[in-house]
Amino acid sequence: MNRILALLVLLPAIALAHKPSDSYLHLERAAHGFNGRWDVALRDLDTVLGLDSNGDGALAWGEVRTRQEDIARHVLSRLSLGTAGMPCPTTAEGDLRVARHSDGAYAVLDFRAACPVEPSMLTLDYTLLFDRDPQHRGVVQVTGEQGQGTLILSASRHAVEIPLARLSAWSHFGGMVHSGVEHIWAGLDHLLFLLALLLPSVLRRSPTGGWEPVDRFGPALRDVVKVVSAFTVAHSLTLSVAALGLVSLPSRLVESAIAVSVILAAANNVFPRVRGTRWAVAFALGLLHGFGFASVLADLGLPAGGLATTLLGFNVGVELGQLACVAVFLPVAFLLRGASMYRRAILVGGSAAIGLIACVWLAERALDLSVLPL
Template identity: 30%
Template structure:
């Protein structure tokens, strides 16, 4: 049978608790028509459900003082994927408020929802967010299971102790989260890399020409990367702090469009000399996508500020790492006759991926191209290795060819 889940978000002034209660089990303990008419459950029995939860959930501080528990909202939703098959559950959001001056890091949770009547039931408790210990919703940390203790015949309380965290630990976790976000953000990296594809090249007769030199290439690369960083940093700050809000779907579609635009530019110069402005403009869009990760953390001003700084540093570190292991090979290849083929092939593949993402994000349905891109990203290190080998072989062949020509002369 399905279990209950208790997800805790540790804040500085209290604890958010999300209960996920299977209706079939709740009906046996609650004693009302719960599972058969679930669509109207909250409208019919909201006061009774709130009273029931408050009667079976208590939090106590380390010195024995009781916390205030408030039920904020209730809703019914389906659970499609589980070991026990699909079912419906009641999701309840509660606020656990400690007495003034009491830490939210150390308390005892007295909980027997459903378990007081259904002795085979159990509640899995996890910390979903504790900023100072580096725990956030993407990596919940299980802290215990509440169930009937057979030897004593009682439901033992669960002691929650999250002490040991620090501001530094929380900051480091945000740096790691930023690095992870970019490492897994194929679309963000693809936009930047495709925009950098023609950066080492000169423009001749409205077409991409020969290699412009190392200094020329490095300056153009730095301008593009710096502009992109400035753009996404501005909207990351604005969106994460709540100053700017846009629906997620349009932002994701615009990100895919940015890849398509940069791919067209890599095929033929559309905005030659203005790459930095394009990078900054689309960076504003990418920053709003970055901010969605932080906006849901609901932190106080100090911790949000540190989170934005750490997350942004993580993004930059991972971007610089990817650029450092790919761009030198692109600069090396751009000196050879092989580069036009690689540039065109890369631009076409990026354009196909961008179009597939646009279709997916507009229709909200995956397609085989987007699935293929995700599968190919698992082999990204090998692709970079092949790029390096190809660049070394191409440069060596051209040098050998020039040497042969000189010998003939």
């Protein structure tokens, strides 16, 4: 019972998890250094700079245009470029523009970075929005004379060195693997969905309808392997078809559906209706989760070869992240499976708390409001 109360106390903090914000940074090698284009969501800029001057909840172009110098100053202050230990100062070029991405309107800032020497190694430090949103991602595409590379920056990995002579679709494969791992560990909705599916893995339904522990570790391991594999295959499938542009769904619909999937998975632990085929549930609901990241890759507009490599690295990272979670969870759950505390407090109580958190997410995402203050 104490654990249930602790989860409920932590609910306001946990429920702040939401769809991560993304920005898209393009850097192209030029004679003076680099030409850049940076797409930043207007909703994020409004949160930081208060662009909605009349407070009507809707941004007009006039409100954005009058603050374009403030926007350029703020955004460029969060990017540091350099080479050979010397900085490449950035300067805004032209007027601010607005572009549509899959999740809304973005401000487009064109700029140039002047390097004192011809760069062979680019050092990049990206700190946009990390102080306000730890789940923010910077999707960076660098184009040089020999090719292009794509990487995704996060709060834990925001400073990188990029060898310009060896840019290719594979040059940042490891970084995409890292992003896949973070997608599972930092994406609380994905993590709680997976946890809700794993909680009953060390139990089975008794003839009377209650929960009882499994006798051996083998059946529990096989159940977990089926659940995790089904989730991974489904996640990878929809991620791939969506990123390739074969299927496109509105961002708000996808994020709301992911919240619903977490609610269903948690509710099935409290009021079991699906028995023995949870891997099928993991597959069916996991199809939704692949769309959660696909819009990022689609909006980046990668060429076919770069997209395939990026998808592969990301999916490898997702699988590694899930396996790490299973490696920690399953042995502990197996040891605790015989205790009534596991069946009542962890399985039922924990699932109820997960369901409550997902209900808050659903309200925030479906109605586009903030139930809890940031």
